[in-house]
Amino acid sequence: MEVTLDFSKVKAIVEDYTEKVDSLIDSYADKKEQIISLLQDIQAEFNYLPQDVLVKISQKLDIPLSQVFSVATFFRAFSLKPRGRHLVTVCLGTACHVKGGQRLVDKVSRDYGIKPGETTEDMRFTLETVNCLGCCALGPVVVVDGKYQSKVTSDKLNRVLKQYK
Amino acid sequence: MVEQVRKLLEKKVESPEGLESLRQSIVAKRDPQRTCISVCGGTACRASGAEAVVDAFLDEIERRELQVQVSLKETGCHGFCERGPLVVIEPKKIFYQQVKPEDVEEIIDETIVAGKIVERLLYTDPTTSETITYEPDVPFYKKQTRNIFGANGTIDPTNIEDYIASGGYSALTKVLTGMKPQQIVDEVKKSGLRGRGGGGFPTGRKWQSCLEAKGKVKYVICNADEGDPGAYQDRSLLEGNPHSILEGMIIGARAIGSHQGYIYVRNEYPLAVRHARIAIEQAMDYGLLGKNILGSGFDFNITINKGGGAFVCGESSALMASLEGKVGEPKAKYVHMAEKGLWEHPSLLNNVKTWANVPLIINKGADWYAKIGTAGSKGTMIFSLVGNIVNTGLVEVPMGITLRQMIFDIGGGIPDGKKFKAVQTGGPSGGCIPEKFLDTPVDFDELTKLGSMMGSGGMIVMDEDTCMVDVARYFIEFLKGESCGKCTPCREGINRMSEILSNITQGKGKPEDLDTLEDLSEVLSAGALCALGQTAANPVLSTIRYFKDEYLAHITDKKCPAGVCRELIRLSIDPEKCEGCLRCLRECPTGAVTGEKKQAHTINQDMCIHCGACYDVCKFNAVIKR
Structure with missing residues (x-):
């Protein structure tokens, strides 16, 4: 059986978690420099770093998306693709x-x-x-x-x- | 327990005298003769099943209602990871190894209740066949000097009272009550302590420049981003004795006038993060961190930052960039981090082991400390003795011990009767040292002379089955993945070296490759921005220097003498040894193995991709690699 990734589903999962994601990001409002920790928390939640969450982090914490993206891709602990079970x-x-x-x-x-x-x-x-x-x-x-x-x-x-x- | 004490005290310890009386009251409450079962809870022992052993002890103690007579303690790493899970019965220090949950009932029956020894769980010295009952008598421990690491086996890292009872935070009271900042720095200088993270820079000099640096805001940082593959002593210290590191940092902060500290720790070390976090909370509760420490008017806080798994972040400027929430790229250090570091403020960064040395130096004095070690390298060093060695684990020895003593006397030599080939020290920045230098005393300068370095204390022993060209390729491949890409010599130079080394291991090497590798090495050491690139060539240069014949065998004869490099080996089956079990036949991914049940199998060389799957699964050693 061939299984393909259903991104609409992934998005729905993220939306389900909106509140949790929001509060997670908000908890870093006064410690923006700890973005690596934040990304680790996000990854622990989703198993990877969903793109829309990265955008959200950038908007909410007022960090340029380019910086969020550069940190997310620099460290090998992070994955931008959904990972397996x-x-x-x-x-x-x-x-x-x-x-x-x-x-x-x-x-x-x-x-x-x-x-x-x-x-x-x-x-x-x-x-x-x-x-x-x-x-x-x-x-x-x-x-x-x-x-x-x-x-x-x-x-x-x-x-x-x-x-x- | 901690909650109870807090309630009893109702408030923080508010003076050095208060800490002293707290210590006395803790010690008075404890009976040193009471039986205590201490189970090693380091990551390695946990991976071998220590948690199930702890649970089994808890159940058994409860079932027999032995809570009054016996206590149970989960300690940090004892160091003898090879033999885990380890159980030590105090106060006699009876040493049981490779303990399983099903052994627990017998230990309680025999040792705890009847006072007898369970012979079958004791350690047997493989060289003398002698059975050893007590922990300090095990040769692995006997030949060590465990100044920094010793407490790991006796204290519960999640209970600050254990650390206080063992004399913890007394160096801090000494500093707060009678030492001026310059006196603290002088003491560290006089001790001769050198940075334990890699470079071996004199710690006191770093402290001095940070003390003199102008600026109201200064930072103290603990580098626990232990990235060297094959080194895990920082993790074990942070897991097993986190307060010793906190105490060192508080003293450092007092010396340079800092009020904020950071511990930058690898995210791959979840237990270390947890124990450090608990330790910080407890130190806050006891008034040893936070505002007005022990009533001295001195404020200091510590925050934990988890790394993202980048080797280059062990480099000070990259680490600080990462602390600032940026990509971990190093900067050119025209100005030292001690003067302009984190957020451009003076920053004092030391390795975990360096910090753990500080309370010892303050307590016992620089003169005492400087008596240990060699002329240029003082104190002890914790090494991780790993690879092809009998007694794998962490060892603490005085600087100046020889490689031979370390590998053969403490490490027990090479397993399976194989021959020693090389020892790799210093991680990816270090080099491989051959047999003829085994009598070299180990210290910062001697290792550098041999083309290697001390690094973080990793010591990977390699036997005759290790291919030295493959080892060089492995490290270069590692560094290729970890180079941040900022400066050209490192980004391109390492890439090029990786191409050449891969070619050599695939039988595509050319005679001039060795010269090209040496040229590239020169470019790297002269032109790279940070230590990662500057030292990247060490594994290559040292293997060319000491194992040139192996390179030539790959290049000229297209052979890998150790039988490691896939493209250069030929796999065949010894019909005398083959039992015809079909195991390799099933495992072979290309169908190259053919044969019938109970008849010797053969490998079709045209179909074989040299993956070695047959070699890995054969139970009769019938597959020959050549």
Whole structure:
């Protein structure tokens, strides 16, 4: 089954959240400089940064949209595209790299047809990489929806990902 | 608990004497002989299941109604992450490792109730096969000097009383009651402390210029944007002992006359953020932060800012730009940040570990501190010992210990009988050090001499299966993604290096590539705007310097001796070892593996894409990489 993104739906979700978004943005009214924190809060809410929210931030806090956009695109923690139901993050810190982290990225890419930063068509998984999670003793580390998986092997990754539908 | 104390006191601590009597009353209430189960709650132990162990202990203690005799504590990272989840039973410090929830009942039965040891949970020294019962006797800990990191294992980071009971904030009272700003700075100068974040700049000199800088508004900043891959000691300190960092910052603020501080911490460290936040709230409640600290008339606040995951924000001017809500691009530093930093005001920025050293220096004195370490590098340093090493974890050692002592005596050497190849220090700005320099004492200057650097203390050990060209490519690739793109040498130079290194690892390298890499390195170190670009070539230069033969094998022979670079390896199956389990056949994405059940499989070389999937899944080591 082919699933395409329905942006009208996305918009409806954002509208549902209007009040929450408004109060979130308003809570930063006197600390405009903490825009990174605000964007993090927004992303925690929607899983990504919806475009109309960025416009809203710019208007409400009186920050040029160009600056909001530059911050949102500069830091790798932010995504301007909707992400899948499950976020698979493979750590590529040095310790995980020497223990085979890249091979795990290759495996997910192969098995699900997505490169880092991409989402499967059925919106099941988004694949991301991270520079280091500081769990170097447990490498290679893969985080799925915030849950840390340690000493991941090819087989373990199969088992883990199967649990996320 | 905190609520109760607040009610008891009804108000903040209003004087240094008040803090002293609070400390005495906390200590008096505590029985040092009382049994306390302390479970390591660092991120690594949590990832290994520590939270379930804590829950199991709570249930079991409640079920047996042992609340009066036993207390339970979730501490910060103990450092021996390899063996987590760790449980230490105080006061004897019985050390149980790799504890699972199903072990809890037995621990309560045997150790807590019957006073016996559960042998099977003890640590066995792999070199001597000796079983070790008590935490301080474990070789991994025994050879360390845990001045900064020691308290991590004994205090509950979410309870300020634990920190106060262990003598916390006494350096602050010392400063508030009897030291003038210049005296504080002099003490830090005299200690010889150098910045623990990377560059190793003398901390006292930075403080002095910030003290002398003109301006009513000054800022104090803690750099917890620990970006070096393979380093996690800042996170562990902030998680495990946040008050030591706050105390350092308050002392720094008092010294330079600042009233506002910031902690810039990675968003990838949620537990560190939470513990720092709790610590700030508690310090406010106790009158150790906020207005009129301990009745001294001195005001100071700390705000937490979460980073957005950009490595370059560990650079001071980029970090400050990010604090201002801008893109984290560095500035040319014609004027030091100490004179013109955040919002153009004098700003004192130090790394987490640097701040944590400050209370120690004030308490024990600069003379005591300066006795530890080498001539140019004083004190201890916390390293993260990771990669292909037996005892992975965080170690604190005096400056000047040799690499060999660190890797083999504390780290236990290389696992699976493999051979040591190199140790990478200093993160993406550092370099790879080969075996012949293992007896080098580790300090700021010695590591720089070897073409590497101290950096934030990451120490990644690499065994014979690591390809050094691939390591250089990895770091350059990392920096390519993290270069902010503002200055041309870094943006274009790193890109070009990445192309060349990728070519070499794909067998498309040319003999003149090594010269081009060296030329580009020169351009970067001379022309890049900030340290990210200036030091970016270190991983490349150091690997060319010490592992040139590996580069030549890739370039001339089109071979990867370590069997890492995909395009240069050939995968085959050893018919003697292959059991014919079909596992690799199912995993192969191109159908290159063929064979019948219980018969040796073969790989069709024309179809093989060298992905190594078969190698990864084979349980019989039958897949050969060459």
